Amino acid sequence: MSLGISQDRMATICVRSADGVDVHWPLAAAAQSSTLQNAIDSAAADAAAVFATPLATPPLRALAAFARRSAAAPPHEAAALLVAEGSLEQLAPLMHAAHYLEMPAARRLLARQFCARLCEAENAAQLAAMLGVARELSGEEARRAACVLEPAAPHRAASPLAPRLAVDDDAIEEAIKTALAEEAVPTALVTTLCRLKGVSRGWNAVARRVLCERLCFGGTPEVRDVDLHPFLHAGGLGLADVASALQRMPSIEKLHAAPFVVDVGSMRALRASEELGAYEEDDSPPRLMRAVLGCIHGEGQPPCELLLAVRALICDDVDDFRVPARAFHEDLTLVSVDLPAGLTMFSPLLPLISTSLLHAALTARLPPSPSCRSTAVRLGSQVADPTLALAQWLDLCGAERNGIEIGYVNGVRGLVASKPIARGVLSTQMLKVPVALAISDSDEEFRDTVFGQAVPASEWLRLQPDARLALRLLNERDRGCASPWHDYIRLLPASVPTGRHLSTAVEQIADAALREQVLSAAAYVPSLHAMLVELSERVGGGAYNSTEAELGWALDMVFSRSFTVDAGARGLRRFMVPFVDMLNHDQQHGCQFSYEDDSDCFIVEWLGEVDPPRPGEQIYLDYGDKDGNELLLMYGFVPTQPTEHDYWLLDGAYCKEDWEAAPGDEAMLHEKRAMLTSCRYDSPRKFELRMNRVDPAVVNALRVLGLSEVDLGQSCEGSWTRALAHAPVSVANERWVAASLRARLERELCRCESSLEDDLAALEQSSDSITNVLQLRDNNKVLINSVIEKLDNFLKHEAHDERVPNLLEEMPDYMPNVRVL
Incomplete structure (x- = not known):
């Protein structure tokens, strides 16, 4: 499913109701909905698309307003937007929408309000009418229900049935359970549950399940100690049960995880206080660790599994039970987390082996504090193939690969696309690797x-x-x-x-x-x-x-x-980043590598207006503005063709052969030498020659050197500096410059020990080292020949108008979009 995300300063997503109305949610508000957040995380950022839902427009707008208000206002103000005075018919679509969008905070508020409305019913008949359910009990069941469960006061006439509520019975059952989980449960709600048993056979079963569950907990008031050790080994599902027990068994005082004991009272006090939020926002993460350690008693250092478990149990949101991401960011204590062998996937309810936990541990690596230590998390997998094992390890530790796999293209190992990759609006994220996974x-x-x-x-x-x-x-x-x-x-x-x-x-x-x-x-x-x-x-x-x-x-x-x-x-x-360092170099079609401080991750992005590589095609990285010499020294390869960064150095803007061919008498040559020397155009100064560019200083120097008496008197009006103005002097002078430079480059090629053809033949029979050197030498020859071709193209064309041709305009990279006449 694609999702429309705007690129405005206040980013929003477009959510479409079943009525076809678009409701815009700010990203901060959408983060309160697991459904929308999952869509944002997994779907491509297609600005033209929307997130379609089966929800009506009014509840969708109401929940959007609640989510926006929750991000910036006290809880009671946000709650007022959602649970203002309303009937069950008004609350039902809100409950349905809150369940569909997976908004735990809204569900709890609506559950309390819904149950408060149910408590207003005086008998089972009124409950049936409110729920829009036809009563099914008859005979002995009806008589028993009426005698045992109905109040002694005379019955009023049954209210007419309302339309059936637009919410699943399971959602209503969960709402009742949520309300019952509150620390102070009103007696009226328990009474209402008893009356609910008389509504219908289905509601009888629901009410009995909820009541029996509550009676089971109510029958264990004296439970004071819980052995936490088996729950740690059971994973997140076990800890979720512990969290539920802590809410429903107020008498629990201690959690044992030998040889450590967790003080539940201190844990509850920390959860109830406002200090936890201050710890989470504070710039000194060790304060939060000290607060957690204050709840744990025993000799020595508690294992990190216990620390993370206690940190999860302190969280107030049992519906979204997990270790908060970056829970102990930059802390000193977490050293390692051992993962079970064979682990291949995560569940949000497995905090001890979840991505959130790994973020909590992994983001502690390489912090600003000079006294911190690294965190090492390794998958205890027995996968024999290191390629598969590395990919699994990255995925489990929070990396995002966007369908990128290690593969071979034409015998060369690299990273290839294994599935279609949708192009983003401005860029497409190809890889995201946490800094914690780098050496x-x-x-x-x-x-x-x-x-x-x-x-x-x-x-x-x-x-x-x-x-x-x-x-x-x-x-x-x-x-x-x-x-x-x-x-x-x-x-x-x-x-x-x-x-x-x-x-x-x-x-x-x-x-x-x-x-x-x-x-x-x-x-x-x-x-x-x-x-x-x-x-x-x-x-x-x-x-x-x-x-x-x-x-x-x-x-x-x-x-x-x-x-x-x-x-x-x-x-x-300096970092060695697994997986990312397997991207081969391509300057033209390479991705961009960067560090993202907010997420503490390395990002590889595909930029540009063209689509990303198709499945089976290799993905490249632009190594930067490096010539062949640098690529050979650092990376051990040379491109098969010279790049725009390759260059050939000329020793001086002119050579002795140019002086020998320069026009003018001795006095004029003396003036030329003085002018060129003052501009530092002679050796040992070096000048670059590239595929599409000749240093303009070389052309300017040759223009001065090739000036004739006529050029100086007429075109330059007696000024020697006129030839240095990046503009041609005359047709004859410009052709002399081109011919002189061409002759010099021919001599550069002749000084090479072998021809380009001989080198190309030797490339097929050489070792890697010799091959790279030969390839580098051949690229230089190709570069020089490319400039010679441009000079030949200039010399073969005659000027047919009054405009004097400019040799520098033959070079594509000379002053782009600007031409000096």
């Missing part, structure tokens, strides 16, 4: 590693972030199945041909700067390894036991797969 270079997380515990912090804090993240990765790898990232690490490649592996092919690298970076990267691993060995032996008791090859592998993973992110209060951090 980071955080100081506090590193402190928990074997190396971080053995070596003083004053020593390892000097390490570069990439070295710390590599050591963290090695630490998690050494932990094996005990690591939360075990399946993720199993999927990491055995090697990546990053820059340090190119030292054997360094003589074939034409770029001097790239050769220097390759040699530096190759020397970094043995240097770091030797330093770590020395540091470990000197102050760490030999805690570092990885080989140089293992350290090199970890650094390759860090360089090729990690993201550097400004993570808000955490500052600049």
